[in-house]
Amino acid sequence: MAGYRIEGGLIEEQNRKGASAHAEDLAHLGRQLERRGIDIERATLRVQRFEVALPTWGVGTGGTRFGRFPGPGEPRNVFEKLEDCAVVQQLVRTTPAVSPHFPWDTVEDFGELREAAAAHGLRFDAVNSNTFQDQPRQRHSYKFGSLSHTDPAVRAQAVAHNLACIEAGRALGSQALTVWIADGANFPGQQDLTRAFERYLASMAEIYAELPNGWQLFLEHKLYEPAFYATVISDWGSSYLAARELGPKAKCLVDLGHHAPNVNIEQIVARLIQFKKLGGFHFNDSKYGDDDLDAGAIDPFQLFLIFAELSAAEDDRRDGFAPAYMIDQSHNVTDPIESLMTSAVAIQRALAQALLIDRAALQAHQEANDALQALGVLRQAFQTDVGPLLAEARLRSGGALEPLAVYRASGYRARKHAERPQTASFGGGIV
Numbered sequence: 001m002a003g004y005r006i007e008g009g010l011i012e013e014q015n016r017k018g019a020s021a022h023a024e025d026l027a028h029l030g031r032q033l034e035r036r037g038i039d040i041e042r043a044t045l046r047v048q049r050f051e052v053a054l055p056t057w058g059v060g061t062g063g064t065r066f067g068r069f070p071g072p073g074e075p076r077n078v079f080e081k082l083e084d085c086a087v088v089q090q091l092v093r094t095t096p097a098v099s100p101h102f103p104w105d106t107v108e109d110f111g112e113l114r115e116a117a118a119a120h121g122l123r124f125d126a127v128n129s130n131t132f133q134d135q136p137r138q139r140h141s142y143k144f145g146s147l148s149h150t151d152p153a154v155r156a157q158a159v160a161h162n163l164a165c166i167e168a169g170r171a172l173g174s175q176a177l178t179v180w181i182a183d184g185a186n187f188p189g190q191q192d193l194t195r196a197f198e199r200y201l202a203s204m205a206e207i208y209a210e211l212p213n214g215w216q217l218f219l220e221h222k223l224y225e226p227a228f229y230a231t232v233i234s235d236w237g238s239s240y241l242a243a244r245e246l247g248p249k250a251k252c253l254v255d256l257g258h259h260a261p262n263v264n265i266e267q268i269v270a271r272l273i274q275f276k277k278l279g280g281f282h283f284n285d286s287k288y289g290d291d292d293l294d295a296g297a298i299d300p301f302q303l304f305l306i307f308a309e310l311s312a313a314e315d316d317r318r319d320g321f322a323p324a325y326m327i328d329q330s331h332n333v334t335d336p337i338e339s340l341m342t343s344a345v346a347i348q349r350a351l352a353q354a355l356l357i358d359r360a361a362l363q364a365h366q367e368a369n370d371a372l373q374a375l376g377v378l379r380q381a382f383q384t385d386v387g388p389l390l391a392e393a394r395l396r397s398g399g400a401l402e403p404l405a406v407y408r409a410s411g412y413r414a415r416k417h418a419e420r421p422q423t424a425s426f427g428g429g430i431v
């Protein structure tokens with residue numbers, strides 16, 4: 001296996017130390033759930049199968065527009081980003097895929113990159129295009145938009161970039177392209193709201209036409225930023241309409257931070273599932289705007305309610321239901337590896353809690369309009385400490401009972417600090 005990895009022995013040693021306490025806690029939870037008619041084994045296997053992809057851009061310090069304060073041992077290229085992603089997977093065993101972003105992760109030889117990932121036991125999930133930044137020597141600027149720009153030459157350049165991302169994705173074994181565009185306006189009147197959407201649809205149709213077999217096209221909506229008056233794909237409505245216009249391979253991607261405060265995101269998820277247009281997620285959390293904070297760090301109940309919709313759709317074997325789960329976070333005050341590990345576990349926790357929902361009781365209370373009892377069913381599931389079940393899933397998959405403790409005991413960050421001399425960069429974020 002390439003690169004430094006955390007000693008297998010250290011993981012085993014730490015797991016041995018925690019084995020008896022873990023067994024006791026797991027047995028206690030098992031008895032609790034048994035009394036509720038829930039088979040902990042089925043839930044553990046379900047959690048073990050769960051996978052969420054890591055963003056390559058998440059293992060570095062993201063920064064904000066006010067500044068970026070790089071930490072020690074930052075990855076300097078995509079190969080080092082893969083090393084760090086591999087450590088997350090080694091310890092939590094639920095993140096076997098990474099989602100790359102172009103041109104941030106562009107390399108000469110994508111075959112070599114694919115092999116490097118495979119050597120780490122990683123594969124590639126959806127690829128992300130970027131027509132929200134101008135690259136050196138780029139012919140046309142995206143200052144006034146990209147796929148919806150008024151100038152056909154700019155739109156053609158943006159379409160070409162997305163087709164190049166598909167080519168790179170094919171070489172990496174990916175099967176989906178995520179398109180988030182910053183296109184929009186800062187002033188009323190600056191943009192014709194309808195013609196901008198029409199131009200976007202025409203450009204996306206050109207990209208859609210070039211999708212290889214088995215590929216999907218994920219449309220990512222966002223309410224605002226960097227546009228502060230109107231964003232072309234501002235909400236799930238615009239995204240859904242566009243995905244329906246484009247065709248069956250086009251689906252909507254829900255980034256949890258891309259909604260106005262207090263929007264009921266679990267209801268948006270329920271709608272997109274019902275109309276077979278849920279393509280996937282960018283998990284993170286936020287208190288105000290697109291804060292890209294760690295998943296479950298601010299509103300774990302919302303994350304639970306989203307998984308309540310997802311696990312119901314899975315149980316009901318809704319056709320066309322196979323969302324891509326990805327994390328999209330920006331780490332500014334934590335070690336990105338620690339944040340990605342704890343976020344992956346927080347997402348698994350929301351799934352595990354949702355699996356404990358007594359669906360029959362919930363439906364009965366709903367039919368009887370017994371609101372408090374219905375909420376009570378959800379609260380019981382949400383308030384169950386599923387920690388032992390998550391730890392058991394990690395243990396069975398070769399991971400660590402206590403990922404954070406093992407990571408800190410491994411000295412991985414200090415080793416990378418020594419290995420990766422940093423070039424001073426104090427610019428703004430992101431990446």
Ligand code: LRH
Pocket residue numbers: 057128180220222255282290328
């Ligand atoms: C936009 C976004 C999008 C990415 C970028 C890194 O806010 O969520 O998914 O391309 O962050």
Ligand code: MN
Pocket residue numbers: 180220255282328
């Ligand atoms: Mn996103």
